[in-house]
Amino acid sequence: MLANHKYIAFETILIKEIRRFTRIWLQTLVPPAITIGLYFLIFGNLIGRRIGEMGGYNYIDFIVPGLIMMAVIQNAYANVSSSFFSNKFQRCIEEILVSPVPNYVILLGFVAGGVARGFAVGLIVTIMSLFFTSLHIEHVFLTLFVVLLTSVVFSLAGFINALYANTFDDISIIPTFVLTPLIYLGGVFYSIELLPAFGQWISALNPVLYMVNTFRYGILGTSDVNIFWALFLLMLFSAGLFVTALYLLRRGTGLRQ
Amino acid sequence: MHNINPQNAISIRNLQKTYANGHQALKGIDLDVQENDFFALLGPNGAGKSTIIGIISTLVRATSGSIQVFGQDVATHVYETKLSLGVVPQEINFSQFEKVGDIVMTQAGYYGLRGALARERTEKYLRKLDLWEKRDNRSRMLSGGMKRRLMIARALVHEPRLLILDEPTAGVDIELRRSMWEFLQELNRNGTTIILTTHYLEEAENLCRNIAIINQGQIVENTSMRKLLGKLARQTLVFDTCEELTLTPDFNDPDIECLRIDSHSFEVSMSTSRDINGLFSVLSGQGILIKAMRNKTNRLEELFLSSLKNQ
Numbered sequence: 001m002l003a004n005h006k007y008i009a010f011e012t013i014l015i016k017e018i019r020r021f022t023r024i025w026l027q028t029l030v031p032p033a034i035t036i037g038l039y040f041l042i043f044g045n046l047i048g049r050r051i052g053e054m055g056g057y058n059y060i061d062f063i064v065p066g067l068i069m070m071a072v073i074q075n076a077y078a079n080v081s082s083s084f085f086s087n088k089f090q091r092c093i094e095e096i097l098v099s100p101v102p103n104y105v106i107l108l109g110f111v112a113g114g115v116a117r118g119f120a121v122g123l124i125v126t127i128m129s130l131f132f133t134s135l136h137i138e139h140v141f142l143t144l145f146v147v148l149l150t151s152v153v154f155s156l157a158g159f160i161n162a163l164y165a166n167t168f169d170d171i172s173i174i175p176t177f178v179l180t181p182l183i184y185l186g187g188v189f190y191s192i193e194l195l196p197a198f199g200q201w202i203s204a205l206n207p208v209l210y211m212v213n214t215f216r217y218g219i220l221g222t223s224d225v226n227i228f229w230a231l232f233l234l235m236l237f238s239a240g241l242f243v244t245a246l247y248l249l250r251r252g253t254g255l256r257q
Numbered sequence: 258m259h260n261i262n263p264q265n266a267i268s269i270r271n272l273q274k275t276y277a278n279g280h281q282a283l284k285g286i287d288l289d290v291q292e293n294d295f296f297a298l299l300g301p302n303g304a305g306k307s308t309i310i311g312i313i314s315t316l317v318r319a320t321s322g323s324i325q326v327f328g329q330d331v332a333t334h335v336y337e338t339k340l341s342l343g344v345v346p347q348e349i350n351f352s353q354f355e356k357v358g359d360i361v362m363t364q365a366g367y368y369g370l371r372g373a374l375a376r377e378r379t380e381k382y383l384r385k386l387d388l389w390e391k392r393d394n395r396s397r398m399l400s401g402g403m404k405r406r407l408m409i410a411r412a413l414v415h416e417p418r419l420l421i422l423d424e425p426t427a428g429v430d431i432e433l434r435r436s437m438w439e440f441l442q443e444l445n446r447n448g449t450t451i452i453l454t455t456h457y458l459e460e461a462e463n464l465c466r467n468i469a470i471i472n473q474g475q476i477v478e479n480t481s482m483r484k485l486l487g488k489l490a491r492q493t494l495v496f497d498t499c500e501e502l503t504l505t506p507d508f509n510d511p512d513i514e515c516l517r518i519d520s521h522s523f524e525v526s527m528s529t530s531r532d533i534n535g536l537f538s539v540l541s542g543q544g545i546l547i548k549a550m551r552n553k554t555n556r557l558e559e560l561f562l563s564s565l566k567n568q
Contacts, residue, residue: 257311
């Protein structure tokens with residue numbers, strides 16, 4: 001396939017994905033705004049005042065980056081897993097599979113769709129946070145780069161989940177039983193310095209910790225982890241998941257009989 | 258328009274498929290379909306028709322064997338073979354939430370078409386299939402027949418040289434079915450090779466020049482429609498009379514069986530090798546005036562059933 005045609009195919013998948021999540025905005029863009037808004041109000045504003053400082057910052061300022069990242073992670077993952085599985089379920093994935101679009105373009109298209117939703121929700125939640133605190137971003141490019149990498153990682157994870165899924169239950173099990181605990185224990189609401197040594201060691205195995213802390217470093221300039229190490233890990237996760245998803249796609253897992 | 262070269266649109270050699278559950282769907286299929294042909298692939302449910310189409314369109318992986326599309330191997334020339342192929346599946350497989358126009362435009366994008374060209378093709382095929390007025394409707398709002406036509410428009414948007422239709426007129430009313438036949442015939446006249454699977458044997462008889470019958474994963478008949486119909490030994494003709502019949506016509510011939518149906522009609526069974534002019538002479542001699550005559554049996558259906566029985 002010509003490079004230009006590959007680009008058109010990629011753009012087509014991306015536009016279709018954006019059209020999907022904007023068409024059902026009441027299910028995709030509004031709920032994270034409401035949920036995270038409540039977190040800001042209750043944990044940040046009401047309870048946060050009594051907590052005082054965390055990591056040298058007001059509690060609301062400390063949790064804002066983590067909550068934004070939580071919304072990005074959940075939505076990037078949900079977008080790709082539900083969209084790709086829905087394509088499988090309705091069999092419209094066959095439209096792409098019978099066409100000459102290469103597997104890696106299919107993968108990139110769906111991942112780009114997840115990244116687009118991650119950024120859209122991240123932007124909405126960031127704007128909402130301005131009602132509760134004044135947000136000053138220390139490192140703009142690093143912040144955007146971390147959102148990009150995190151969205152890519154979780155979009156790829158959502159893609160792999162959708163490949164294996166046979167029912168709609170299969171795409172809700174991982175977010176409920178894996179993703180949510182990882183996010184809540186990933187330093188969104190607290191600094192891992194509060195944990196005993198063993199807890200800190202366990203937390204260091206949680207990939208979300210690196211995402212949240214690198215993002216927090218981008219906004220506040222403070223982090224519980226080494227930024228370069230965290231960026232390296234994020235890129236490693238992206239590459240590993242990309243290769244895995246591409247391998248499964250080539251093998252036809254969950255798609256071709 | 259496509260150049261018409263005397264080459265095969267499809268060449269299938271020793272194609273076998275055994276599914277993960279152990280079911281052997283194809284047991285070594287050999288099949289050639291010439292370019293510009295209108296080809297029928299018939300067979301009962303579960304015979305292996307959809308599996309063949311699935312393998313050609315890469316949705317199903319062959320256990321062994323090879324398929325060439327216009328001389329190029331499907332496994333090694335993925336881009337070229339997919340570009341020359343349009344597939345209309347048996348089951349509805351587009352998003353029920355997308356607009357009709359968007360579905361066709363999106364498919365154009367998968368083939369590297371966009372902008373004015375994609376819009377032009379989308380309009381062309383939606384108009385040809387009487388769906389242009391529905392372009393802004395959500396696809397789930399379409400009737401069953403419209404959904405089938407939408408899948409045809411979608412399969413044609415990149416103007417493939419080979420169009421494969423898996424039971425395209427299933428559940429479509431007679432009037433619409435005939436308009437789809439005309440459209441497919443026009444497409445074939447313009448150079449598109451068409452392979453059709455259908456349960457309507459009348460459809461295959463009217464449209465297709467060549468035919469293969471598949472049963473239990475094997476080709477049991479592969480010939481031209483003319484030759485196949487030529488194998489038919491007997492035919493039954495139904496006559497409607499102008500006036501009331503007082504007696505059953507007597508042809509005085511052991512090869513001809515005559516049966517009165519009601520007061521104004523009777524049927525005659527005779528071998529296909531004979532001409533029917535003699536019948537009219539006898540009937541005129543007995544003072545019976547004929548208003549209309551038709552062939553009673555679905556000729557292809559008879560052959561189809563006998564092919565399956567003889568296997």
